[in-house]
Amino acid sequence: MSVARIYRTGSPYNGNELAEIDFEQSADTMYLAHLDHAPTKLVRTNHADWTFSSIAFEPTLPKPTGLGVTRVTDNSVTSGDGYFAQPATYVVTAVNDVSGVESRPSTSVTTSNDLTLKRNYNSLSWIGATGASRYRVFKADNTQEYGYIGTTTSLNFTDDNIGPDYSDGPPVSQNPFELKGNWPSTVTFIDQRLLWGRTSNHPNAVYGSRSGSFENMDISRPLKASDALSFALVAGRVNAVNQLVSMNSLLALTSDSIFKIEGGQSGYISATDFVVRRQNGRGSSRLSPLVVDSVCFYQTSVGNGVRTLGYQFQTDSIDSNDVTIFSPHLFRGFDIRAWAYAQEPRSIVWAVRNDGKLLCFTWEQEQQVWGWTLCETDGLVESVCVVSEGAEDRLYLTVRRNGKLLIERIAATRWAEVEDCCFLDSAVTYQFETPATVLRNLDHLEGKAISALADGNVVSGLTVTGGVVTLPFKATKVTAGLPYSATIETLPLAVQGQGGWTVAKVQSQAKAVIRVIDSRGLKTGPTDATLEPLRGRTRERPGQANALQTGLLETYLRPDLNGGARVVVRSDDPLPMTVSAIYLDPSVSE
Incomplete structure (x- = not known):
């Protein structure tokens, strides 16, 4: 795929900071978190217009302005013991009924009047806010907090001694990320909220936006369920929040443990109702996890292994399983630098090791089929990502080859x-x-x-x-x-016969049957040094390329006495090789 033009835009990040950036995307907006930068968003306006900007963390709806109050005293009693004027302070907020956003309160105004007398009232008026559907009015008597007294679609309101509802107050402006040291380093979405975690000053803290308003961290007094929220993860050790993962519930992958955060009776996380529970003690590294179906893949903070997180009915908890247990040699002493998941056509996790080698993990959970493969090339792989193109997920790689840094795309499988x-x-x-x-x-x-x-x-x-x-x-x-070689080697055969198990007994392969699909140019043998080509031509005319073969291919193997019968299948040519089964006919001796 050729590139006709390269578009560039300024970025607040340096090249050596890219590995530590965490991100989440909502349509054409991507939210980015880095410990040394204020929360940032990347907005795509069109194909050639991309803009980085710091997040203001305020409502998208402006607040009303010009609030004024007029005291009306039409009652004949204006002094003496029968007249007891009390101060009242008012604020007004704007509401957009489509988005559900409520603005911050207007500047307050105060007046003094005796509203207990008939025909006395306070008349409020203000300048409207662009985008507002209606306005909510709040009042504070004496030194009380503000309480809700009414809603109007007009730009004026009359208070004729309305009692405030102190359980419903106006929003209070809040931005927990204003100063360096309070900048978060991980971000995710859940339950219509944008969640942030792990700051330098509070490494175990998690912060959530208002419901349905990702860039609004305001709260109310008293607290409402839809308000912004914050909490700390405490379990006996330092639990720096390395990653936040949104699944059926929110998972916090910390340096020491895994925590599950979920709603209480409502089932949804809210500012007034949530539960935090520690699930297990196998912490996570800073590598961004992968969510595949209902399972989360993550790299452990100790040991360089890869584990999965998924709900288990038997324990009613999030359990962790090691998916590197059969291939520990591929991970011992190495870290995963980057990885990506390609769902179609073969459900594969592509992982880049810190030595530039590429690992391929086949994952079919419902069939209980999984395994790792090492992919080596003449060059060093630095990063990967997956882009859906038509009916396939295509892998893109940055590869340092021959003194150049190249962007390459994996070929189509169809x-x-x-x-x-x-x-x-x-x-x-x-x-x-x-x-x-x-x-x-x-x-x-x-x-x-x-x-x-x-x-x-x-x-x-x-x-x-x-x-x-x-x-x-x-x-x-x-x-x-x-060119490269694709090699399949079966494990030593272990079956139970009349003389017991064949393990540690002398074995010799007599014949192998290879089941292939649209394949060509295969070589087989009992070892790497004894490979021989499988019959490739059938009915082709002279000069015509060999046809692809599908079905069972039989081959007699060169005798090789060893302690475990095995078959090696290899393709050294740029030709397709798909092997679905290998059958052995061994000879076993005592």
Whole structure:
């Protein structure tokens, strides 16, 4: 995929800070958290207009202005023991009924009147706020807090001794992230709230916005369920909130433990009703977790392993399972730098180790199928992300190859003909109207030995010189790139026979049956050193490329006595290989 133009915009972050940025996206707005920067958002206005800005944390609806009060004393009693004037202070807020946003209160005004007398009242008026559907009026008597006294759609209101409802007060402005040291480093969404966590001053704290208003941290007095909220995670040790994860409930992945935060009787987290419970003691690293179906993948803070979090009915809690238990050698001494999940077509987690190697984790929870694969290439992978394109999730990688930093995209897994497939790294595909032999634009692979698939035929041993290679024959559709080997090796066979288990007994493979799907160019053998090609041609005409094979392929293996019968299947050519089953016919001796 070529790029016609690169668009740039200024960023508040330095390159060495990118790994510590946490982010969550809502439509065309992305919220970003970093310990050394105030909470920031990236807004996409159109394809070529992207803007970073600090978050103001205030209602989107402006407050009413110009509030004034007129004291009306139409009662004949205006002095003496029968007249007892009392001060009253008023504020007004604006409300938008579509968005549900309530503004901050207007500037207060105070007057003194005896509203207990008939025909005495206080008349309020103000200048309206743009976007307001109606206005709410609050009053404070003497030194009391403000209480609600009424709603109006007009720009005036009459108080004729209305008793305030002190259980419903106006919003109180609040921004817990104003100063450095209070800037959060993790962010997520749950229950129509934007949640932030882990500041330098309060590493175990979690803050939530008002319900339905992501950039509003205001509260009320007394507190309402829809107000902003905050709490600390306390469980006997320092629990720095490394990540917040939104699932059926909110999970706080801390440096020491995993916490579950959920609503009380309502089931929804609110400022007046939530419950925090510690689930287990296996803490999380700062790597952003992945949510796959109803399971959360995270890297542990100690030991470099990868575990899952999911609800277990038997324990009525969030349990943790180690998914690296069968492949500990792939993680021992390494960290995962970045990872991404591709749902279709094969449900794969792609993970980048800190040594530049790429790990592939196949995950089919309902079939209880999972396993890790090491993907090595001529270069170092630095980062990955997944973008949905049509019916597939495509993996994008930044790879440092041959002295250059490249952005590469994994090839499509669905193709019609073998000449359309791509099983080469850093590859370029050519489509010629007239068959040609010269392939250009390979400067990124200068000096490298590459292979090509030309009209379905394999060409190897090509070396890029001056960004160009020449094919030994003319072709119309060509894909050229770095070759790699795909290897499958079965575990030593362990079955129970008449003489007991075959473990630690001399075994020799006699025959293997490989079940393949649309595959070609396979080699098999009992070891890496004894591989032999499987029969590839059936009914093809001379000069025609071998056809893809689907079904059972039988092969007799070269005898190899060992302590565990196994089969190695390998493809060294840029051709498709899909193996769905391997059957062995071993010979076992005492």
